[in-house]
Amino acid sequence: MKKTLARWWQDVWYGERYFSIWIAPLSMIYLDIIRLRRFLYRKGLLKSTKLPVPVIIVGNISVGGTGKTPLVIWLAKLLKQKGYRPGIISRGYGGAAKNEPVIVEADSQPGIVGDEPLVIVKHSDCPMAVCRNRVAAAQLLTGLHQCNIIISDDGLQHYALERDIEITVIDGERRFGNGYCLPAGPLREPLERLREVDLVIVNGVAVEEGEYSMHFVGAEAVCLKTGESVPLREFCGQGLHALAGIGNPNRFFNLLDQAGLSFEGRAFPDHHQFTAADIEFDDDRPVLMTEKDAVKCLKFAGEKHWYVPIDAEPQAEFSEQLLTLLKEKKHG
Structure with missing residues (x-):
């Protein structure tokens, strides 16, 4: 039943548009809610925490996989090569970790920490913590492992954690579907949000100005x-x-x-x-x-x-621009 329902929604978001039009008013309500939420964070009415180390968010504006996990692994390796001590945080979707941060080990159970964190830890060789409260997960890593930079796997919409660099990953095959926000479409935030992020990378071929390409190798x-x-x-x-x-x-x-x-x-x-x-x-x-x-x-x-x-291979200009941004933020 779950599999059938998921396929049906995929067809609605990325295929036929008729049903989407009927429920578009619900998307307008959703859009008003997320804009109000961002306004409350900007005005300080909702708390946002600034960490003492740089934070890089690797996220997306659409529901479903876009290729974030291989990019997070690639990014962690790059930062280690450049002398950083990265720590990685995640919600741990699919796992049982909730409000208390859990350190991810190579032998952790996917039912506790989620499936993607296990893959990340195996290939990045970096400390990682999962928690619904990403601030708590990051504070655990900076204290326990003295990490001097944090990579957040997903969390673009988790405004309780302030960030220094935002990277958005786009599925080059499906892009943004019908262009509607939830529930009529696959978007968590409107397309205008892309103008605010620091880097946009496409899992596939970049087609818009300012996008970078990324390919997977297996x-x-x-x-x-x-x-x-x-x-x-x-x-x-x-x-x-x-x-x-x-x-x-x-x-x-x-x-x-x-x-x-x-x-x-x-x-x-x-x-x-x-x-x-x-x-x-x-x-x-x-x-x-x-x-x-x-x-x-x-x-x-x-x-x-x-x-x-699977290994991610972003175009060379992407890593150059990322390191330049990080240097500017560090000295800014």
Whole structure:
């Protein structure tokens, strides 16, 4: 039922427009509420906390996955190379962490900290905390690990935490759908919000002035059971199954297509809580999935289950502009 409802909303937001027009008045009410909320923060009637270290927000203005997680990992590695001690915070969507910050370890349970934080910690090798209260998560990291810069995975709309740099990620395939705010469309904030952020990066090809491009690279597959890693091309010529429980499953399926693989794809809602039945089929064909989904399947996966790690590759000008902005903020 949840999967069917999620697909229906996706069709409404990114496909037919008739139903969206009927519920557009609800979007106007939503828009008034978020504008009032921002006004209250600007006037100091709602509290916003300034940390003693720079804060970089990696977020989006639309619902669903746009590619933030690989970009956060790339950003953490870049900052470490430049001598920073980054800490990463997140809401931990899909996990049970609420008002008390929880440190994410490599062996943390996805049911507690969420799926994306486990992937981030594994590949960034940076301290990370999840909490609904992102200020509390950041304060824990600056105190416990002496982090001198904070990266927030999502949180563009979390105005309780002041930020120094805002990065917005756009899905280059779907862009902004029908252009409406919730619930008639996929937007959390109106398109005018993009004029306020510091950097806009597109998961795909940039088409507007001021946007930067980013591409994903996935050339290997890793067995969930054994940890064996093989080139993705070794699956060419085989019949496969592919699973994706992410914001835009077609992006993962397109990556496999581009690698020349032949497969039957099965899409699940974002942050789907997988069971053994979800990844089993009536044959022995290999099953490929995203790494985000794999962390929830480790306990019941077999040797035919594989995940595909993804790396983000932003264009060079993006990193140059980011480091320039960070230097200006630091000395400003």
